[in-house]
Amino acid sequence: MSSSTPLSHSIALANGELTLRNRAALAPMAGMTDVPFRTLAWFYGAGHMVSEMVTAKPELWDTGKSRSRRVLIDGVRPQAVQIAGHDPLVMAESARRLVGEGVELVDINFGCPAKKVCRKAAGSALLNDIDQIQRIVGAVASAVDVPVSIKTRIGLTLGDSVGTEAAIAAQNAGAQLIVMHGRSRACRFKGEAQPHRLREVRQHIHVPLFVNGDVIDPQSASRALVASGADGVMIGRGAMGQPWIFASLLGRPLPDxxxxxxxxxxxxxxxxxxxxxxxxxxxxxxxxxxxxxxxxxxxxxxxxxxxxxxxxxxxxxxxxxxxxxxxxxxxxxxxxxxxxxxx
Ligand SMILES: Cc1cc2nc3c(=O)[nH]c(=O)nc-3n(C[C@H](O)[C@H](O)[C@H](O)COP(=O)(O)O)c2cc1C
Missing domain, CATH: 1.10.1200 (Non-ribosomal Peptide Synthetase Peptidyl Carrier Protein; Chain A)
Structure with a gap:
């Protein structure tokens, strides 16, 4: 028997231009949430999924890794790809090419703490430069006619509110969905996520907000929603080894x-x-x-x-x-x- 939960309801993006079929999203995890894994997560109910991070660099567009990461999955809506980079023009061009391939939502990574990414002033390194975040989102949003989303963190450290500033800048520049991981860049993946830190963001943005970090079951999902005031949750490591987790978040029976x-x-x-x-x-x-x-x-x-x-x-x-x-x-x-x- 199935019963609906607060996460079961669909949510409109960009004034109804796109609808997510529910509010339980799968987080992008490079090396894990590839096409096979996302196919299963979608089957068990994930309402939104973005690809693993793809570099915006044109010279890497045709590498096997980039190509396999942007393969579209039959039946999934929206087809969403995440890009990482730091140059607004390059990011805009990459978004344009993605939309040409059928992508229906472009997500921008402002959260990755990996050295490989941050050395190139991409991912969470951009939290050091809110103006650049605004320029990147603005360039991408005006280059494509599909919604743009961002995924970021609450701050550079737990002591600042840079994540809120990034979310506001992104919204002002045209982002239609904000996903925020309740850890700072300095936390990387350690310590407990702090969903209550999204409250401040919630007060300042009107586009949908999804909370990410340590959601592993219906109980933690509901705690994260209440603490953050977010519209939906995004699950990363909690889905590893159980792509069927979305069924339980949506009040549906789990597979035996x-x-x-x-x-x-x-x-x-x-x-x-x-x-x-x-x-x-x-x-x-x-x-x-x-x-x-x-x-x-x-x-x-x-x-x-x-x-x-x-x-x-x-x-x-x-x-x-x-x-x-x-x-x-x-x-x-x-x-x-x-x-x-x-x-
Ligand atoms: C192995 C791994 C790879 C990740 N790759 C990405 C990525 O490509 N893009 C991104 O925005 N976040 C990436 N993340 C961060 C996750 O999307 C998520 O924000 C983080 O794991 C916290 O959520 P969780 O506690 O539900 O796992 C990655 C995390 C892990 C563990």
Whole structure:
């Protein structure tokens, strides 16, 4: 049986130009939320997803990595790609090319703390220069006729409100959705996210606001919404190893253990096909590690890691099916209910 939750409701962007089918979004995570993973997250209800970060640099446009990151997924709406860079003209040109390929929303990364990105004055480094944020969003918004969103952080440190200034500047320059991670750049991914720090942003912006950081289940989603006053949530690491998490956020039944094993099998097949056998098998390892950890079967991880190709991985899953079903059954018995393994 399914019942709606505050996250189940659709939300309009850009005066109704685009509608997100619900308010439970998947966060972009480079190396994780690729086409295969997003396909599954969408199937289980994610209401909005942007691609892994793609550099705006024209000389890297045709690399295998950039190309695979901007592949569009059949049936997903809006088709959204995240770009990172620092030069407004280059960012605008990259957005134009993306829209030419069918992209329906361009997201700009003002949150990534990675050295590789910040050394080039992109990502969260731009929180040092609010005027540049305004110039970039303005250039991108006027270059394309699709909505532009930004993803940023609450500040450079917990002691400043630069994130609020960035959100206001972005909105003034034409951003139609703001996603804010409740950590500062200095926090990187450590310490608890502080959704209440979005309250200040909420008071100053009228476009939809999504809160990100440490949302891992319906309870934390509801706490983050209340604390922040945001319109929706964006989930990152909480979705690793459980792309079906969106069902629970939307009040829908979670798949049972047999269905979850089928999903994992489908995920493996999609990775082998999307990346080719060798690269697909390599990428599958980190996803399987997350699946097994959530399953309560982390001790099986090393035997999976040793497998060299797609066939061996498929065979491994086939051979371990009964054992994994047994682990799920005993976890359900211990919990005294027929619920799936806890997240
Ligand atoms: C492995 C990894 C890769 C990430 N890649 C991106 C990215 O490409 N673009 C982006 O805006 N944020 C990226 N992030 C940040 C997440 O989108 C998110 O803001 C962060 O993980 C906090 O949310 P969470 O607590 O729900 O995981 C990444 C995070 C992780 C852990």
């Amino acid at each position: 253990a047999a269905e979850r094993l089928d999903v994992i099998g489908r995920h493996l097949a999609m990775m082998h096909e999307f990346y080719g056998d060798e690269a697909g098998a390599r990428i599958a390892r980190k996803h399987m590690q997350a699946y097994l950890q959530r399953w309560g079967a982390a001790e099986l991880t090393s035997s999976f890691m040793a497998l060299a190709d797609g066939d061996a991985q498929n065979q491994w899953l086939f051979e371990h099916r009964d054992r994994l079903l047994g682990v799920a059954r005993s976890a359900a018995t211990q919990m005294g209910a027929q619920t799936p393994v806890a997240a």
